[in-house]
Amino acid sequence: MAMRKISIFGATGSIGQNTIDLIRRDPEGYDIVALTGGHNIAQLARDARDLGAKIAVTAHEDRLPELKQALLGSGIEAAAGASALVEAASRPADWIMSAIVGAAGLAPGLKALEQGSTLALANKESLVCAGSLLMQTAARHGARILPVDSEHSAVFQALVGERIAEVERIIITASGGAFRDWPLERLKSATLAQASSHPNWDMGQRITVDSASMFNKALEVIETREFFGVLPEQIEVLVHPQSLVHALVGFRDGALMSHLGAPDMRHAIGYALHWPDRKHLPVARLDLAAHGGLEFRAPDPDRYPALRLAYEVMARGGLCGAAFNGAKERALDHFIAGRIGFLDMAAITEHVLDQLETEAGLIDDAITLENVTRVDDLARRAVDRRVVQKAG
Ligand code: NAD
Ligand code: MG
Numbered sequence: 363m364a365m366r367k368i369s370i371f372g373a374t375g376s377i378g379q380n381t382i383d384l385i386r387r388d389p390e391g392y393d394i395v396a397l398t399g400g401h402n403i404a405q406l407a408r409d410a411r412d413l414g415a416k417i418a419v420t421a422h423e424d425r426l427p428e429l430k431q432a433l434l435g436s437g438i439e440a441a442a443g444a445s446a447l448v449e450a451a452s453r454p455a456d457w458i459m460s461a462i463v464g465a466a467g468l469a470p471g472l473k474a475l476e477q478g479s480t481l482a483l484a485n486k487e488s489l490v491c492a493g494s495l496l497m498q499t500a501a502r503h504g505a506r507i508l509p510v511d512s513e514h515s516a517v518f519q520a521l522v523g524e525r526i527a528e529v530e531r532i533i534i535t536a537s538g539g540a541f542r543d544w545p546l547e548r549l550k551s552a553t554l555a556q557a558s559s560h561p562n563w564d565m566g567q568r569i570t571v572d573s574a575s576m577f578n579k580a581l582e583v584i585e586t587r588e589f590f591g592v593l594p595e596q597i598e599v600l601v602h603p604q605s606l607v608h609a610l611v612g613f614r615d616g617a618l619m620s621h622l623g624a625p626d627m628r629h630a631i632g633y634a635l636h637w638p639d640r641k642h643l644p645v646a647r648l649d650l651a652a653h654g655g656l657e658f659r660a661p662d663p664d665r666y667p668a669l670r671l672a673y674e675v676m677a678r679g680g681l682c683g684a685a686f687n688g689a690k691e692r693a694l695d696h697f698i699a700g701r702i703g704f705l706d707m708a709a710i711t712e713h714v715l716d717q718l719e720t721e722a723g724l725i726d727d728a729i730t731l732e733n734v735t736r737v738d739d740l741a742r743r744a745v746d747r748r749v750v751q752k753a754g
Contacts, residue, residue: 365393371447371470372461374406376400376508376566377484380627381459381589382409384635387644396450398462398470401425404639407739409688410653417441419450419467440488448473458610459510460485463568464691465684465738468492472731475505482634484510484679485692486585491684493588508634513590515630516608516621521590524613532586532610536661537562537604539574542603548665554697562605562625568694575707576661577690580672584683584715585737587676594676599669601659606648624648667708671715682715688741689714696749714744 372378378399385392398419399406407429410418417439420429426442433440441450444466445648451458451473458474459482460467466754467485472492474481476499483489483531489496502506509515513534521529540557541549548679558567565573579599586597608619621631624646632643661669668690675682693707702710718724722740727733 365391366456367393367395368457368459369394369396369450369453369455369469369474370399370459370461371396371398372463372485373397373409374402374457374702375461376569377461377627377631378459380457381461381631381635382413384628384632384643385413386441388607389749395453395455397673398447398450403428410438411436416706417450417453419446421447421571422461442709444469448729452477455479457482459631460488460512463487463566465491465687468496468734469498469731471494472499474602475499475507476503478503480506480508480562480695482510482631482649484631486511486581487687489588490581490584490687491738492729492731493584493683495729495731497588499615499737508637510627510630510634511582511585512623512625512630514585514611515603515625515633517581517586517590517611519621520609520611520619524611526592528589528614529590529592529596529611530614531596531598532590532592532611533598533600533612533618534586535605535658536576536579537573537574537605538601538602538603538661539578540570541574541600541665549665550703550705550749554700557697557704561603563627565627567698571694572690576666576702577598577662577668577669577707579661579666579667581690581700583669583672584676594673596693599661601661603657604653606650606653607656622648622650643731666699667705667712671708671712675715678719678725681722681727681729681733681737682719682724684729684737685715685718685722685724686711687739689745696745699751701749710745710748710752713748714741 394413396417400421406688419441423443429440447470451470458479461472461484468488557571560570584620605625626645675686689711693710696702
């Protein structure tokens with residue numbers, strides 16, 4: 363079989379490294395075009411050399427000399443900055459992993475679709491900001507988007523051979539994150555270190571904190587709507603502390619199809635890599651008898667205000683997703699920097715959403731890359747102002 367040309371955006375992150383782990387197991391199978399990363403130049407250069415990439419790109423322009431130095435003598439091209447990322451996405455590839463964290467993944471993802479590539483989408487933020495734009499771009503260029511988020515991969519797999527019109531509801535599960543059993547009044551003083559450890563999944567820091575606050579699940583609810591085209595009222599979130607059942611799809615005859623597996627992202631990545639085939643994957647096989655029980659409970663709305671916000675964002679529509687994501691990303695920056703508390707993230711995001719709705723044409727303006735970028739920027743600046751206001 364011919365080698366498949368692939369690129370990995372966000373190669374140095376948790377999803378990127380898991381993707382590389384799978385690629386390395388089949389050295390004859392893939393021809394690596396582009397790898398991209400951020401500050402971890404050593405890792406990026408090492409993987410680019412090891413996998414024989416054509417180009418390595420760091421998001422940060424000031425790190426270019428270092429990247430060039432690290433690639434010296436390898437013949438691998440070095441580039442840096444946001445436009446270099448988009449240029450790298452325009453290089454022909456059969457399959458492109460979108461695993462940049464945050465809205466920065468949108469522009470390269472769109473470019474990859476414009477050249478007709480299959481886009482394996484871990485970067486849920488781009489769907490939240492600009493779902494219709496991504497879907498329409500894919501349709502226009504005959505490209506395909508495959509889900510990599512574990513819940514959405516699970517739904518996608520449960521839908522094989524089914525008709526979406528017969529789906530009554532989609533249930534995505536949530537572990538409940540680091541604080542699922544904390545008394546509510548303690549949440550206010552939750553620290554970054556406490557929010558940065560996930561009970562079941564090993565992931566990047568930002569998504570781990572977002573799991574504790576359920577902002578991650580809020581993004582995933584919107585991602586479900588954009589991906590599968592169902593109505594907000596058809597999407598449910600179920601707390602499932604073991605993280606073995608990833609999602610369930612309910613059909614009009616009452617049947618529920620569920621997807622189970624070990625909490626290992628290499629399953630969803632591998633499914634997207636080999637789709638429509640299934641190949642052997644190095645993930646643990648579940649021993650359900652050893653686990654004994656699976657628990658489920660409804661999410662507590664007081665504990666997870668971000669979930670309510672997701673439904674409000676979907677009800678309002680338009681560019682609210684972009685505002686929501688931008689505000690949430692910036693609030694997370696402030697939490698990580700120690701400037702605001704854990705619960706302030708949702709309170710500030712909600713405040714900014716309400717404020718921008720009346721000011722920024724969130725509902726009426728078209729979902730274009732330009733408008734999404736403008737609203738994303740407005741939302742981040744509104745968060746900054748709110749943080750200063752609250753501190754003063
Ligand atoms: P991570 O923080 O481990 O890695 C992020 C990657 O993006 C790194 O390569 C980093 O260098 C790069 N990056 C960061 N900021 C950038 C910018 N401004 N421009 C360009 N590149 C930038 O994150 P992760 O956990 O691997 O998550 C990546 C994406 O996958 C996120 O959208 C996340 O929500 C999604 N996701 C992750 C998991 C998981 O298990 N880690 C599961 C489901 C979905
Ligand atoms: Mg997920």
